[in-house]
Amino acid sequence: xxTLVLGATDNPDRYAYRAVHQLKRHGxxxxxxGIRKGQVAGIDIHTDRPAEPDxxxxxxxxxxxNQPGWYDYILGLKPRRIIFNPGTxxxxxxxxxxxxxxxxxxxxxxxMLSVGQYEV
Numbered sequence: 001x002x003t004l005v006l007g008a009t010d011n012p013d014r015y016a017y018r019a020v021h022q023l024k025r026h027g028x029x030x031x032x033x034g035i036r037k038g039q040v041a042g043i044d045i046h047t048d049r050p051a052e053p054d055x056x057x058x059x060x061x062x063x064x065x066n067q068p069g070w071y072d073y074i075l076g077l078k079p080r081r082i083i084f085n086p087g088t089x090x091x092x093x094x095x096x097x098x099x100x101x102x103x104x105x106x107x108x109x110x111x112m113l114s115v116g117q118y119e120v
Contacts, residue, residue, distance in 0.1 A: 001028050001119070002054055004077065006070065007061030007088075008032030008045050015085065016061035019109045026113055031055070049073045059083040059109045064090035075100060083109055 003023050007016045016032075020040045023030045031052050034045045055077045062070065067090055074082065075096060081103035084090060094104045112118040 001056040002031065002052070003028050003057045003059055004031040004033060004052060004055050004079070005059055005061065006033050006074070008034040008040055009036070009061075010038030010040050010045065014061070015110065019059060019061070019085075022110055022113045026118065052077065055079045057081050057083060059085060060088040061085055063088060064093075067093055071096060075102070078102075081105060083107055083112070085109055 005016055005020050005023070008020055009016050011017055017040055020030050020032050020043065024041045030041065030043060031050065032040050032043055032045045033050070035047060036045070037047055038045045056079060058074050058077060058079045060083065071093060079102060082097050084094065084104065084106045085108055089106050097104050109118065
């Protein structure tokens, strides 16, 4: 499964950094997208909006106040699901996604991976 991590960073103190590492460790293809260039888990962080085919999951590490500019991009990827990590919950984006048949989950990617619920 291919996961796009929105809010990716090369800062090891951030949860998005840990998520990229854990996703990769669990065998997932990861597309990190952030606002600053860098690398995480040996992968270049995209600072543009790459046209990535076959995104299964978008996992958000961007607060709701910064999400509206990303709506079209996220929904245009046509992911199977969007995970709203703690602090990223956004009813407006959830409704838009659900209207397009995209599953939404308010959950923690790191916890899901650690307990074996990410692939469900």
